Amino acid sequence: MARSPGELAGARPGPAFEITVDGRPVSALPGQSVAAALWAAGILAWRTTRVGGRPRGAFCGIGQCYDCLATVNGVPNRRACLVPVADGDEITTQEGEGRAGFAV
Numbered sequence: 049m050a051r052s053p054g055e056l057a058g059a060r061p062g063p064a065f066e067i068t069v070d071g072r073p074v075s076a077l078p079g080q081s082v083a084a085a086l087w088a089a090g091i092l093a094w095r096t097t098r099v100g101g102r103p104r105g106a107f108c109g110i111g112q113c114y115d116c117l118a119t120v121n122g123v124p125n126r127r128a129c130l131v132p133v134a135d136g137d138e139i140t141t142q143e144g145e146g147r148a149g150f151a152v
């Protein structure tokens with residue numbers, strides 16, 4: 049019998065809400081990080097490297113490697129593993145440096 053980590057911890061998350069990933073609706077749960085929500089949706093890569101355009105997603109999961117950078121609500125270079133996901137968030141695949149020069 050397969051058991052999820054949520055079942056093992058006895059977690060009872062609140063109701064799901066919707067975010068968008070490159071304009072596509074994705075379901076997320078309160079308490080998830082952006083990276084966790086993307087993983088749960090089967091999305092494993094959400095940025096490309098500056099040199100070579102190689103795909104990247106979460107690696108360390110604790111804010112150390114910066115592999116998980118994403119554009120969240122128009123702000124580039126957010127570490128998806130540390131940013132709590134919120135209802136209505138717009139996550140955008142980040143290419144290279146994420147157009148940081150345009151950040152507010």
Ligand code: FES
Pocket residue numbers: 105106107108109110111112113114115116117127128129130
């Ligand atoms: S996965 Fe390493 S900093 Fe986010």
